[in-house]
Amino acid sequence: MRSYHLDSGAGLSGLTVREHDTPAPGPGQVAVAVRATSLSFRELLVLRGDYILPVKPDVVPISDGAGDVVAVGAGVTAVGVGDRVAATLFPSWQDGPFGLEHLPQLGGSLDGMLTEIALVDAAGLVPVPDHLSYEEAATLPCAAVTAWNALTGDGAGLRPGQTLVVQGSGGVSLFALQFGKALGARVIATTSSPEKAARLVELGADDVVDYRATPDWSGRVRELTGGRGADRVVDIAGLLEQSLRAVAMAGHVACVGFASETAPPVDPRILFGSGASVRAVAVGSRAQFLDMNRMIAVNRLRPVIDRTFAFDDAAAAYDYYASGKSFGKVVITV
Template sequence: MKAMTLKAPGGLDNLVMTDIEPVAPGPGEIQVEVKASSLNFHDYAVVAGLIPVEDGRIPMSDGAGTVTAVGEGVSAFAVGDRVLSYFFPHWPAGRPDFSSVQGVPGDMAQGFAAQTVTRPASHFSRMPSNLDFAAASTLTCAGLTAWRAMMVETHLRPGDWVLVQGSGGVSIFALQFARMMGCNVIATSSSDEKLARMSELGAQHLINYRQVENWGDKALEITGGRGVDLVVEVGGPATVPQSVRAVAFGGCVSMIGVLTGFAGEVPTTELFQKNARISGITVGSQQQQADMIAAVEANNLQPVVDIQFPLAELADAFRHQEAHKHFGKICVEI
């Protein structure tokens, strides 16, 4: 079987296709034929060497596939079942702690850029019945991050306002979930073409942030001075001041990404005057994944897949990500 491995110290040119031997599942384990994965910024940070990993690490945190063998004592899955990985295999439910966010595939453990994996059955959930493997693979990191920000941390209600930044995976999922539950959506992007596509997905208000530098004020104008209940913040330091400007009294800025850097100024006075908060979000729990899957099935939600690459072209997939050409998710066929 084949797997893509990363030679230390990382870099796209250090991704190497390698032969691996399938491993028979032991007690409590399942063997999975991996069918698809999808790219996240976290995966890019690993392969680019921004997150140091062991030499020979198999990258990719997302995985969707079919069970090919089960070990002794496994009752949750049977051969032929379609399964989905967990980003945090040790976080079943509740609030996170240090131990629950260990063991991330592709980073702290071997990932899913491989034709076969053998893991504890507890590291997998069932796949949504309405999705193919590529679409399902987009849920475990980007989809669940958006779900937690909207459904767990902020408890949005129909008619509330959500602002999403850009057209990456988390932002598109947030747009889809928001419209699914009847929220109003403001979408920002530097591309009018991408904004038009976000409009097709249901965003009612569009802001090109290259043309409207103070887009926080524009969001206040759109909402009649009220502000938005949730900002899905993926930019980081360069966008936080405008996010705080846009947020409503008692609202939330869900800090999800740091695309513009790792540190910066926060307008703290405006934040506390609004009684608003910034909430850090890192994916979600296994229970939250189960809830998300149920919602995806009930609403026949279809993740937006931009393009698919074969496993052998994983480096090119990351170059496509680097170029910021994608709309939604980039997937890998395995």
């Protein structure tokens, strides 16, 4: 079997592929024949050496993947050979709030899914919705679960008739748009071009604001909501001041990421004046993954995939994803 390896910070030139003996699962472990993996922004951070969590040397990268169980270790009863499964990013985070005990993560301190055979803890697997392909299922563990947590993980959750703002056309935002519509919300999307705006409308966005043509996109959100603001904003870039200006009184801002060049400090007067809650969101638990999968199955939702690459072309997949040209997920088939 073959696996890719890299050292965090080594860049794309440090991504290498090697042959290994096929591993046998130990107690509580499962061997998964990986059929597809997908890239998310965290993989670029690992590549650049900027990932906030520990990354072991010579790690097998990529947290997201789906495939078939081909062998089970002693004591494993929850899954069996032949099951179609996806791996959770934090294998020990089963339910409840995140804690330091759940820090071990695939593609970081644990080997990830850019391999032909992955050894994973059985407790860190979820069944794949029947209507999804392996490629589609591989897009779920990071971006989709993050979006689901952003919309539902605060206790109140997004409710029918409420207004949701999603930013851009990355994986988290597209999943949040799809989930928001399935939950009965009005969705306002921001984007950078008329071409992307048209595609967002095709996916169900009720309104789209081009933030290049309208830099004060939060003001436009206010106009579109009759001055009230949105009930919920999924902030993927750390633009918290604009998000707080766009959100309704006592609304909710889920901060799921940031970019240093677009993340100015937040004026506390704006925070207090908004009356909103701001919650940092980093993926989600296995219980949230299962809840999300049930919603996906009921609504027959399908992830948006921009482009698929072969296993031997993994470096090209990274390069394409890093270019920022994709609309939807970039997948590597195995």
